[in-house]
Structure formats: structure tokens, C-alpha cells
Amino acid sequence: MSVAPALKTTPTPGGSTLPESTTQHGNKAHTDGRFGYVPVQTRSDRFKSVNVADFDAVTGREAVWKLSPVAKFTDLTAGELDGAVYPISSEPVDGVTVDWVDRTDARIGTAGTPEERAAANAWSTFEKALAITVSGEEAKEITVTRAELGTGARAAHVIIEAKPFSQATVILQNNGDARLSENVEIILGESSNLTVVSVQEWNSGAVHLTNHFASVGKDARLKHVVVSLGGSIVRVNPSVRLAGSGSDTLLLGLYFADAGQHLEQQVYVFHDAPHSRSRVTYKGALQGQDARTVWIGDVLIGNKAAGTDSYEQNRNLVLSEGTRADSIPNLEIETGDIVGAGHASATGRFDDEQLFYLQSRGITEEEARRLVVRGFLTEVIQQIGSPALETRLQDAIEAELLSSDSLPAAVTPAVEAR
Incomplete structure (x- = not known):
């Protein structure tokens, strides 16, 4: 018959004894729940x-889907997808090529996963x-349309690849059903200057889930613009890695959600090189029953990004x-040697003082409200850099505003802001 070894004991202040553990307290995973599970610590x-x-x-309980x-x-997350070539249209532009390439193309997988x-x-x-x-170093613009x-x-x-020292504006125009x-x-070579504009003007029943992965090289500059106006569910998630020293990115977003629309953006900027710079500005308007917008902004300043x-x-x-508007900014900093870092979020109704000022100059209340909305969104539009667009x-935007009979004087928004 075997005999269990005696446990070491530790005296307590009251004179009794407690078993002495042979391991540090809390150093062993609990037996309930997911054994040994460690949550993700950084973005x-x-x-x-x-x-x-x-x-x-x-399931909808995941952080990226909640x-x-x-x-x-579910047809897009779990079903079989048609991966065949689809119709596109674009006008020829010097210095820009538009081709279909095989999955074996060396560029595939270099910007993100x-x-x-x-x-x-x-x-x-x-x-x-x-x-x-x-x-080519000359400025140029091309629009590629899918309808x-x-x-x-x-x-x-x-x-979308910008060769070293090249500069261009690439507009991805989305229309019709989808x-x-x-x-x-999106791949930027050294000292290139690229603007990418993704415009979602889908038909009312369209569903569009897209992830944009960008890698920005040494001294290169990326301006990335998301414009979401049409569609039933539109989810555009840009991820930008500032991979080269002196790289720079400006991320702009404009969205207008009508009744029943779900417009979502999850933005991620990863500063992975020294002396890099980023600015993110997303602005949106909501009107109509069950109009919903989601914005999540993650910025990670890595330990190499002095x-x-x-x-x-x-x-x-x-x-x-x-x-309902959900707005969640997040900031992670892994080095103390930075110029600056910050974030902000706000959701609210009309500014009463702005409305009073306009009405005091003879402008009707309804027109005053439209002027305020146009002014609010114009900040983003004017930074795109394409006059025609x-x-x-x-x-x-004017058509969106006119689609509502009137804009109410006071609202109480449902807001999730952190």
C-alpha cells in the first residue's frame, strides 16, 4: 500500500496551519473554462x-464581427463564392496598366493577410x-468601375501598386447589385505618392465586405479615402502598415446612412518604422429608422517606430x-520616443448656435440644417484631390438630404462611443 507524502504547512496568525503550495499562486491555469487560453495582447x-x-x-460574438x-x-462567410473574372470599365491612362493576373503573381500577399x-x-x-x-513621376488619375x-x-x-517615385489617383467606383x-x-514603393478612393454607391440591396491592406515604403505617402453612400450592408476595413522610414498616410472616410443601412469601417494603422506619420479622419451622417454606422479605429505604434x-x-x-452610431478609437504605444499620438470621437445632433446664426440671416430652418450637414461633410470631400469626383x-450628399422630407429640430441619438 502506497502512502501519500505529507504536505508542507504554513503557520497562520491564528495558530492554525494551511497547506503550502509547491508552485506560485496563480501560476497554474484554472481547470474550468478554456484550459491555458491566453487572449490576444496587442493588435x-x-x-x-x-x-x-x-x-x-x-457566430457574431467574435471581436471583429460583434x-x-x-x-x-452567411453566404459570404460560409458559402461557396464565385471567384471568376468580372466585368470592369476604365479609360486608358498613360503610366497606368490594368490587367488580370494569376494567383501566382509575386505581389499577392505582400501587403497583408x-x-x-x-x-x-x-x-x-x-x-x-x-x-x-x-x-511615372507625372500626376495622373484613373477610375475603374464595377457595375x-x-x-x-x-x-x-x-x-494596386505604385512604383518608386510614381504618383497617381486611383478611384475604385462601385455601382449596381453585388x-x-x-x-x-495596396503597395507603395519608395517615395511614391498614391491616392486610392473607394466609392460605394451600390444599389439598395447590395452587400459588400472588403478589406484593404496597404504597405507604405520609405518616404512614400498614401492617401486612402472611403466613401460609402449606397448599399444595404457595406463594411470597408482599411489596414495600413507604415513599413518604411519617413512613410506617411492620410486616411479619410465619408459615409451617409439612410433607414435600414449598415455602414461599417474598422481602421487599423500600424507604425512599424521610425519617423512615420498618420492622420485619420472619418465623418458620417445618419438619418432614418435603423440607420446604423460602426467605426473602430486602431492605431499601434510599434517598438521600432521612434x-x-x-x-x-x-x-x-x-x-x-x-x-445608432458606434465609435470606438483605440491607441497602443510600445515606445516612449514619439512626437505625438492621440484620438477623439464624438456623436451628436445639430449645433443650435450654428442654426441660430443662419436663421438670423434670413435662411429658413430646413435650408439651414442642410447647410450645416453639407459643411460638416465637406471637410472630407475637399481633401480628396479630384475636382470632378x-x-x-x-x-x-445633396440628393441624400433631399430624400428626407424634413430634418427634425432635436434628436436623441443612440450612441456607443469609447
Whole structure:
């Protein structure tokens, strides 16, 4: 018969004894729950894979999906996608090539990797990638339009490459019907200057899930603009890695949610090189029952990013009852040697003083409210840098405002801001 060894004991102040543990308290995982589970500690540590089978089924409880209506697009996260080539239109521009390339193209996978199942599903399925390649130091602009994607579940992959010292504006114009999951890779060579504008003016029933991955080289500058106006569910998530010393990025967002629309943006900026700079400004308006917007802004200043200068902000203007705006800025800093870093978030209704000022000069209340909304959103539009597109977007905003019979004098927004 074996005999268990006697436990060491420790005297207590009252004279009794307690068993003495042979390991440090708290150094052993609990027996209940997920044994040994350690949560992700920083934004860059999230699991990544290009294989959809590596991700669990989407439940809506995941950090990346908890604010999204996941039940409305299970065909994009769990179903089979059509990865075939689709119709596009663009006018020829000197210094820009637009081609379809094979999955074996060396550029694929160099800007980023999916962190969620919808993106991985698209990555696993696309047959050819649409490659837009920019060269030459002269400024140029090209618009690539997609308007015939149909209503079937579809996958896509886009590459936008700016060669060293090149400069251009690339506009991705989205119209018509769609049920689309896609990945867009943006690659900036040394000292290049690239503006990428993604315009979502889908039909009312469209669903669009897209992840933009950007890698910005030494002394290069990326201006990335997201404009979401049309569609039922539109989720555009830009991730920018400032990979080269002296790299710079300006991320702008403009959105206008009507009744029943869900417009979402999850922005991530990773300062991974010294003396890099980033500015993030997203502004949106909401009107109509169940209009919903989501903005999550993550900035990570890595331990190699000495001399970083970073600031992000989100502003939402609520125009009617029954809307909801979620605004969540996050900032992680892993080095103390920075120029500056900060974030801000605000959601509210009209500024009564602005309205009073305009009405005191003979402007009707309804027109005053429209002027305030246009002024609120114009800050973003005027920074795009394409006069023709800026004018067209101003007209689109005016049409959105006129689609409502009136703008109420006071609202109480449902707000989630942290």
C-alpha cells in the first residue's frame, strides 16, 4: 500500500496551519473554462491566414464581427463564392496598366493577410486578381468601375501598386447589385505618392465586405479615402502598415446612412518604422429608422517606430430618431520616443448656435440644417484631390438630404462611443 507524502504547512496568525503550495499562486491555469487560453495582447498579434478552413464559423460574438449583422451575409462567410473574372470599365491612362493576373503573381500577399473568415473565403476562392500598376513621376488619375457583379455571392482580389517615385489617383467606383467579399492590396514603393478612393454607391440591396491592406515604403505617402453612400450592408476595413522610414498616410472616410443601412469601417494603422506619420479622419451622417454606422479605429505604434506622429478622429452627425452610431478609437504605444499620438470621437445632433446664426440671416430652418450637414461633410470631400469626383459627391450628399422630407429640430441619438 502506497502512502501519500505529507504536505508542507504554513503557520497562520491564528495558530492554525494551511497547506503550502509547491508552485506560485496563480501560476497554474484554472481547470474550468478554456484550459491555458491566453487572449490576444496587442493588435498585431491577431490570427491571420489566407485559408478559410483555418477560421471557425462566424457566430457574431467574435471581436471583429460583434457589431455586424452577420446573419445577413452567411453566404459570404460560409458559402461557396464565385471567384471568376468580372466585368470592369476604365479609360486608358498613360503610366497606368490594368490587367488580370494569376494567383501566382509575386505581389499577392505582400501587403497583408486576412484576419477574419469572409476575407479568407475570398482569398481562397478568387481565380485571377485585378492588377492596377502605376509608374511615372507625372500626376495622373484613373477610375475603374464595377457595375455588373450581379446578385450571386462573389469573391474578388485587387492589387494596386505604385512604383518608386510614381504618383497617381486611383478611384475604385462601385455601382449596381453585388454580394461581394474581396481583398484589396495596396503597395507603395519608395517615395511614391498614391491616392486610392473607394466609392460605394451600390444599389439598395447590395452587400459588400472588403478589406484593404496597404504597405507604405520609405518616404512614400498614401492617401486612402472611403466613401460609402449606397448599399444595404457595406463594411470597408482599411489596414495600413507604415513599413518604411519617413512613410506617411492620410486616411479619410465619408459615409451617409439612410433607414435600414449598415455602414461599417474598422481602421487599423500600424507604425512599424521610425519617423512615420498618420492622420485619420472619418465623418458620417445618419438619418432614418435603423440607420446604423460602426467605426473602430486602431492605431499601434510599434517598438521600432521612434519619432511617430499620429492622430485619429471620428465624428458622427445624427439627423433623426431611431439611428445608432458606434465609435470606438483605440491607441497602443510600445515606445516612449514619439512626437505625438492621440484620438477623439464624438456623436451628436445639430449645433443650435450654428442654426441660430443662419436663421438670423434670413435662411429658413430646413435650408439651414442642410447647410450645416453639407459643411460638416465637406471637410472630407475637399481633401480628396479630384475636382470632378468632389463635385459629384457634393451632388450625391445633396440628393441624400433631399430624400428626407424634413430634418427634425432635436434628436436623441443612440450612441456607443469609447
